[in-house]
Amino acid sequence: MKKIKICFWVFAAFIVVACSKDKIGTWDGKSFVWFVDTDTTVLSFLQYDDEVKEATVEFELAMAGQTASYDREIEVEMSTPPQGADTRVEVTSAIVPADSTNGVVKIKVFRTANLSERADTMVFKLYGTEYLEVGDTSQLRKALVVADMAIRPGWWDDWMDYYVGTYSEERYRVVIAATGSTDSPAADGWSSSRWLLNKYLLKKYVQDYGPFYEADGVTEITFPNL
DSSP, rough: HHHHHHHHHHHHHHHHHHHOOOOOOHSSOOOOESOOSSSEEEEEEGGGGOOOOOOEEEEEEEEEOOSSSSSSEOEHHHHHEEETTTTOOEEEEEEOTTSSSEEEEEEEEEEOOOGSSSSSEEEEEOOOSSSSSEEGGGGEEEEEEEEESSOOTTOOOHHHHHOSSSSSSSHHHHHHHHOOOOOOOTTTTTTHHHHHHHHHHHHHHHHHHHBBBBSSSBBBBBOOOO
């Protein structure tokens, strides 16, 4: 009976030590990063004054693993370059800051003349460095669309059609001018304070500066469900 108890405790101690070693081995390895959101990001200079000649887009990174007491860089390259020869973008930084489990990739976009004629698309991809490895392979690419014109965003769905109206470039221009953003006016939900504020801004903008018309110059742009 004593022999059985001794064997049991020896075996249990062995398991604890083995698990501890496995755990240490896992956390002593490199940390892994990936894009938090891989949905296509759209940047239109239409939201800025004419004097603005460049803008910065930020892509959030998530990380699994240990933090570090220093900034760590991750490599970012364009897996799909822009089609326009004049389109200019630069990766200015791609860092997980010290003592953080989140990072950010910053992309500088220049307002070139070709963007007012046609939108351009590029795809960025994460690559590992000596400090960081890449994580989930389905979260390593991020597309960016840049333009100096109105582009129908992916978030303009049936609910937007109901509350704001059927999409058109002219209607979208009014929304951007009123809210000061190319993001969804209801990004936090239709019952959110963000939508209530943007709803007010949109109504006031139309009252103060309207009426506005579609491209035919005849059809008035209205917002009956605001």
